[in-house]
Amino acid sequence: MGRLVAAYGPEGALGQVRRGHLDPSFVEELSSGKGRTPDLARLLEGWHARLMAADPVTDLIEGHRLGARLIVPGDLEWPSQLDDLGSARPFGLWVHGNADLRFSCLRSVALVGSRAATPYGAHVAAEFGAGLSESGWTVISGGAYGIDTAAHRGALAGEAQTIAVLASGTDVAYPVANHHLFEAIRARGLIVSESPMGVRPTRPRFLVRNRIIAALSRGTVVVEAAVRSGALNTAGHAVALRRHLAAVPGPVTSENSVGCHRLIRRAEAVCVTSARDVIELVGAIGDDLAPEPRGPVLPRDALDEESRQVLEAVPSRAGAGPATIALDSGLDLATTLACLGALAAAGYVERTDSGWRAHRHPEVSNNRMTRTNGGDRGRPDPVRR
């Protein structure tokens, strides 16, 4: 149908279906194209039946009554990136909420994953959702339990919009228990669907829905996915659309991370561990760089080179004599003795009956040996946040 509309426009396509007769040149083009030709007679029959059953005026009235609006290609609010779907581009979208779809999707990331998420996956989805939203990135997801729900909740805790793309009508709360969540999403973001009011979700609708999630966003992040999760279907669309694809690693003992690890292992998805990583990936090159993880500050970081060599040569268990320490440190005895004195004064080592011994947890607070650039090492470690 997409190819028919692309070739003859909506009215043209409608006319051919109504007449129950396709333009011969179009039929020929389809047959000549690669891949098996669809059973056109059956297709026409199906389309015709749907046309008879369709009641667009009522759909519009009903949508208007419930507060939803129908947008089509060419409208101001229509997101042009959907054109990347080619003949699979939606003919229109029902939109319900207080945000502008086109604007909201300019900086948007899709967070997808299993319905049956683990507590770990739900936690990560909420963290990513909040992190993206706090940085002004719109979150796009479905309306299911698990990762979808957690991602929206996280996003609502931030400042940006969040968008739920449903496989049912925008007025159908599926699952029912997410009714209030959808309310909150409408207030700050959007509920989006290809289907008119009252349409129930079916599995094929979920699958075709996924292409919209992938096409609306700048990139898709798979938070948790078992081997046959629908999230991998969305990931496939993201790749086909040349959008960024990322996956969150998890325990190798968790079935819900198998899909993510396979994507990473095959280098189909980038490994992301935080919202910052995601923003670095989908954001502008140069800007939006994620911070390098930094380790904790260790006592020896504060020492000059020679003192460190000596300290590292001092055993932490049984003590050792200066000569042995000098040998291990590769320094001469005089330098070694000087360093040992300073290290003892700073609380790094102590002299025992059995010789010099290192303290396991020395006091390094403002000691005289701290290097001038020691402060740099002292930066809060983002990993620890």
Added chain:
Amino acid sequence: MGRLVAAYGPEGALGQVRRGHLDPSFVEELSSGKGRTPDLARLLEGWHARLMAADPVTDLIEGHRLGARLIVPGDLEWPSQLDDLGSARPFGLWVHGNADLRFSCLRSVALVGSRAATPYGAHVAAEFGAGLSESGWTVISGGAYGIDTAAHRGALAGEAQTIAVLASGTDVAYPVANHHLFEAIRARGLIVSESPMGVRPTRPRFLVRNRIIAALSRGTVVVEAAVRSGALNTAGHAVALRRHLAAVPGPVTSENSVGCHRLIRRAEAVCVTSARDVIELVGAIGDDLAPEPRGPVLPRDALDEESRQVLEAVPSRAGAGPATIALDSGLDLATTLACLGALAAAGYVERTDSGWRAHRHPEVSNNRMTRTNGGDRGRPDPVRR
């Protein structure tokens, strides 16, 4: 010292150190080389002091008394892959145990990671160790708590050798509590060290030790590593030596996986989730391929195309009439009704007062609709093992 020995042989180098005078041409070569020239005077002083303190004959007698043997380049048991270390190649190795070092390392993998491992990391290290050992791959690691210990224990549960490369003498149990583990390793594998009997471990010895772990094995797997873990030092050696490098993903909430994720994210390490993945990486190309993760068999897998289309159009909550189902499935009414009948007979759907409804958990055991190739989908899923 490595370069001196490489240039003049062991005796030649010894002679120059004993005389306390380096060959001028060698000095010139060092100065001309790139990188800052070492303080040769101090180096010589250090070497001379060590020479004075060294007692090689006693070392050999003591090693022999304790059951260890010293192997040097050229010996039958010497692993030639250590030559890749160039001038950093060990001058000799103390070996203690019932395995042959050269032979054991032909098919070997290094498992490294944090001392302060999480239960997850220890579990994975043991699983990998056992999996590799059961497939005839030797495990190489250190002798520390955490990942090292778990890896050896796992390997000992298998059939292959396991090798512990220590930063102390092969007779020094560090940590002391691993005394019995080292016993078990000697019985089935090897304890290896550059240092003679009685030498205590110091931090620099751990660092230089790591190059041997990386050079002995075909590849290194980082199981768990915080940002500044010593395991990353081993990983660096593996990369420098053009050995395979792999890392195990973990929860992004775990600090002990930050190092692994960074390696994977930078594509410095391959993401591995099982011993099979590791064997595929370090094993022969073509052989040793890891199985593709397969999902569970779903009811609809057993259906023919039309029946599946119909089944997917049948709502699982409120029922629907045949006409609606026909519309959603895109099939004509006659076909739809036929399929609905068969699906009902096979227990996929049921007819209720409100119309047709899908069963959530249908019985699919030997029903009449199973496809001939359905059995293929039924293979046990490795992920589930």
